[in-house]
Amino acid sequence: MQRYLIKKIRGMPATDGAGVELVRVIGQPALNMLDPFLLLDAFRSDNADDYIAGFPAHPHRGFETVTYLLNGKMRHQDNAGHEGVIEPGGIQWMTAGRGIIHSEMPEQEDGMLEGFQLWVNLPAQHKMDAPHYQEYAQDKIPIEQRAGCSIRVITGTTSQGTSGPVVQPLTQPLYLDITLQAGHSFCEAVDPTHNAFVYGIQGEVRIPDAKQLEQGIHKDQLGILSQGDTLTLTAGSEGSRFLFISGRPLNEPVARGGPFVMNTEQEVRQAFSDYRAGKF
């Protein structure tokens, strides 16, 4: 069964951190979540006023934050002494688990800053695991080449056997950054039960809808895909670059409280009280 396009979503302008202008694509009224994905923020600006304030120290508990940069640099620092700079093409997959306090600040005073932050939920049994990181620079992310198609594999394994460096067996995510030349297609066998979406970065990618009519996903649009075990995504006349992201749905209750995502309201209150008590 071919996956088809269920719905197109456009992100909502939002301000977060100390005043960073971004577009919230998942985690907004039009798309509250796409299990196990809780939030997707896209940022792209060459105006320093939009990003310079950054995200000063703030906590997280119960899920993972995944930062993927296309342009610019972000410095990351946490309360356990972990520090580093994410550079273009680099990924930081942070499992906040039982709790971390970190800051995410632009490592630049001008120029383009562009990238994504995705929040991936953790199952109830693993929300209080110890925090850890999987961080890889651009040169550690394999690129699979097919006819007219180049695939940067951040996590998961393609049908041709290319595996990304990030590993997360709990939600089995596939995180691909795909560039297609005009008219070429990306055809792939995928887990039929995983939730999946496409997010346009450049040009247009075409996907059939439920009536087999081709629909275009353009830059800054998210396309939610149906369930199914195969996928065909075709570039429009100017070629296309887009993210394809899928993951195993957890089907558990979700209780959100700002930077904490737990299963119950009581657990969210506990997270706030642990944070205030300095237990992170």
Ligand code: CO
């Ligand atoms: Co954060």
